Amino acid sequence: MIKFFDNKLFRYLSVFLFLNSSILPVKSSSALAAWAINTNGVLELRTKSNTNLKAYFQKANQISGDRFWVDFPGELKNPRTIKGNGPIKEIRLGKPDKGKTRLVIEFKAETYLKPLTWQMVGLDKNRWRIKLFNPKYSFKKIGEGLVEKKRRNNKANQNLIHKKKNNYGYLKLPEVKRNKFEVVIDPGHGGPDPGAIGIGGIRETDVVLEVSKIVKKLLSEKGVTVRLTRTNDVDLDLPPRVSIANNTDADIFVSIHANASRGKRRDINGLETFYYRGWKGRLLAKRIQKQVLRVSPGSPDRGVKQGRFYVIKNTRMPAVLVEIGFLTGRLDARRLEKITHRKRLAYAIAKGILEYLDKVG
Numbered sequence: 001m002i003k004f005f006d007n008k009l010f011r012y013l014s015v016f017l018f019l020n021s022s023i024l025p026v027k028s029s030s031a032l033a034a035w036a037i038n039t040n041g042v043l044e045l046r047t048k049s050n051t052n053l054k055a056y057f058q059k060a061n062q063i064s065g066d067r068f069w070v071d072f073p074g075e076l077k078n079p080r081t082i083k084g085n086g087p088i089k090e091i092r093l094g095k096p097d098k099g100k101t102r103l104v105i106e107f108k109a110e111t112y113l114k115p116l117t118w119q120m121v122g123l124d125k126n127r128w129r130i131k132l133f134n135p136k137y138s139f140k141k142i143g144e145g146l147v148e149k150k151r152r153n154n155k156a157n158q159n160l161i162h163k164k165k166n167n168y169g170y171l172k173l174p175e176v177k178r179n180k181f182e183v184v185i186d187p188g189h190g191g192p193d194p195g196a197i198g199i200g201g202i203r204e205t206d207v208v209l210e211v212s213k214i215v216k217k218l219l220s221e222k223g224v225t226v227r228l229t230r231t232n233d234v235d236l237d238l239p240p241r242v243s244i245a246n247n248t249d250a251d252i253f254v255s256i257h258a259n260a261s262r263g264k265r266r267d268i269n270g271l272e273t274f275y276y277r278g279w280k281g282r283l284l285a286k287r288i289q290k291q292v293l294r295v296s297p298g299s300p301d302r303g304v305k306q307g308r309f310y311v312i313k314n315t316r317m318p319a320v321l322v323e324i325g326f327l328t329g330r331l332d333a334r335r336l337e338k339i340t341h342r343k344r345l346a347y348a349i350a351k352g353i354l355e356y357l358d359k360v361g
């Protein structure tokens, strides 16, 4: 610990994070009332009013990964460990000393944290927030208790939910004949082949797998049978992807990828969709390209093109390969990092597919 006190980072953080000054009596119960790490990487805390918090950060060492912890006055009753997900290995709640509570967030190795930008913000006399990381792929919320005070005005709340729903009205999906169509969705890469690696280490394999899974869910809800060529981060060669499609007599095959530019140029962004042959393939590509562009304003339209990619060349049904943006491009990467944008892209791809099936099927 002495070494740690010499650490510049610690001094910096300590300036920011030593908050308030009233101290609770040692014997009282824990001042930590509720906590949550949200899907956007923000840690929220609810404490007793006017609590004195202390927060610390320590770089990974041989024993543990990067750790962020907060000490609260008052003794914790039940020390416990909660399993993390995404970049978080685990969360531990403990009592480092008598009369104290410590909330430790331990990160997995190779997370790209930027503790120098961290800032604990007091929202209220009993609520705090700090942005710890930017989720690179889907992160499931972890927490205990209610961080937010219950809202008294339920009506206002309902209105809010209603408005949110309306915002997605333009993404309404068309209906098709149920139980008639079969679609193969191919999330590019996987396993030892992560595909493109973009800004901040964002990986194509993760992005396209998540988008593909949402596409599957959306199409399934419309009565379309969907097969994914892979459902997790596994190594899958190109020929088996093709035979999955050819052996199932699928109506269409859609391979989902994300781009990288040579030299990782940040000024190159845009979307493009490839087909190999036939008016059906071209039509499917056009429908998908139109929809993905709609949810990616400002990102260039690189067009619908003929391409000789193995998976679209060797599949027997109309087949396309869509590139949903450049992971190396400043504009696209910033968006592709976000779960909301991945969902929008999935909606767009599903919409293009349903429009095509409705027209041609």
Ligand SMILES: [Zn+2]
Pocket (backbone or CB within 6 Å): 188, 189, 195, 196, 204, 257, 258
């Ligand atoms: Zn790819």
